[in-house]
Amino acid sequence: MIVTIQCFAQLARAAGGADHELDLVDGATIQDALRSFADSASEETRSLLFTEEGELQATILLFLDEEPVLFSEPAAMRERSVLFIATPIAGG
């Protein structure tokens, strides 16, 4: 199934753009999507998403089809789902 990863702010810059399509197996979760995205991304992108221990950075916000989701409670994605990933910003 095709899903879209939408990156925000610093993550979009590191990933070379906001929108990234992924082809995942049916029943894939947000964890699968994030790992798959990170595996094919730059080192900077990976470090914005995950710690050196492989844990999701505590300051990442995830929204699946605009609803908040927790990485620790992986939600299933559907065909054409959009996973929005927000990295924290403080620019004034």
Place this chain on the structure above:
Amino acid sequence: MPELPITPEPLNEEERATYEWQTWVPDFGEAGQERLKGASVLISRVGGLGSVVAYELAAAGVGKLVLAHAGDVKHSDLNRQLLMTHSQLGKPRVESAVRRLKELNPHIELVPVAENISAQNAAHLVGEVDLVVDCAPLFKERFAMNAEIVRQSKPMVECAMYDLQAQITTIIPGETPCLSCLFPEAPPAWKREFPVFGAVSGTVGCIAAMEAIKLISGVGQTLANKLLTMDLRTMRFQSHRINRRPGCAVCGE
């Protein structure tokens, strides 16, 4: 949305004339204007974002603005910090800000504070106002402010930008996520210097000013429990529901 404990201030004839067009807004009226006149707002830094917040709130007739920002005006401020001018280079930023705001509206009270928000001054500054608009470029300042508005149970408009993106939410302690619910620790990758056009910080600054006006007057719906993100590169605006974090170190039970 609970009504803020603000004492409305009656308008004089000049104020009725000045604010006439906004008192035509349904559900706002002269009663809303009287609440703006009786209100006080702390703006944490009056840079690219906070300059526009302060300018709009001064124009709208908010009775008292407390402006907290350290340092002197530099060339690199001038692409976005609309209260700073070439003639004020090398002079304190808050001095430049007050000068510009007084030109716009000489009838409101302006309180310049030539300091950035810190754990040392946050309690006093938050105690001086009805609500806060957070425009600081460092999470240390934002977290200090967040802890204090939760402790004093005062609302805060939380807004930020980066590159051509921006985000904003309105924090109401006890009812919405606080900043630490969203970001429980300092983000390791955030740097004080960031790519910015003034038009981007100004866009979110105008929305932040409107959030403050809504909180004060009660008109409309705020971004409580919602995070509005905007990407001015693609013109995609999205409103995401957000939740409080169980066990939040700042606002948790």
